[in-house]
Amino acid sequence: MSEFALLTLLIGALGLVALGIGGLVLSRNLFRVVLALALAEAGANLLLVLVGFRQSAWGAIAPIIESGRDAASLTPSMVDPIPQALVLTAIVIGVGVQALALSLAIRAYGAYGTLDMNALRARMETDIDSAAGTQPARCQHAPAGGRPLPPISAGARRADTPGTPA
Template sequence: MYNLSLDLILYSGALGLIVIGLAGMVLSRHLFRVVLALAIAEAGANLLLVLAGYRWDAVAPILSGAQAPASMVDPVPQAMVLTAIVIGVGIQALAVSLLVKIRHSFGTLERSEVAAGMDEAIAVSAAVPLLGSREKPAGGRPLPPPEPLPESKA
């Protein structure tokens, strides 16, 4: 029977999370599942960073006296992971808010249907000149008079 070390199991788990996340991002057709796969890949990368800086025979890098212990865990990867977690939460919040806007605009989160809807919206907007917003301005100011459409030279 094989004697698997804990290091090998943890590194394999971290790489497995990264591979699962990347495969989910590439293979999924639903945009919310892509965001979830991104979170899984991020968790794997964070675990890999923590494992890279951890030493099993070391102590936490907290100095409490005049004499420092012989071996300490490297705190830099831990600080990087904390920063990566905060950035990842911000990216996930932005991605979910964009998904809400996409769902509201196109009625679906299927990648092919959203792409077709975006292509259609671009085609429609390319044929019509933009005249600016006709929403009521803030503060009760009156709207400017409508601009005439430019005449096409044929």
């Protein structure tokens, strides 16, 4: 494989990662966020396998040692197998992560009826405020100040407070 082809593959992998991260940051639809995550993951996998690519003057061979062949003479033109093994695992884990993200998106859609990130955030803030019994935040830089900490049990609070008879 020529230098030109390897450079083209590098540009493709970096482009996929860039497009994926850009979509991850900039898109507002939850479903498209999952799609961008899958794109970035494919680009990262391609980049990892590309790093492990090696070749000698007569080309590269897959990292499979056949019986009867001399392993030491084969090794210099053999592709590095360790990134390949890692990427093999990463592909399967990536599909698992995708399934988890999709199930969370389905749950959020079932609870709030929308997939738009801004609408979701607004409804969650309203929910938290009504559950905590506080006023809604005035602006982004002044969040709701009276939002209580997680509930402390009565016994622990009495022991911590000075001057209170136990």
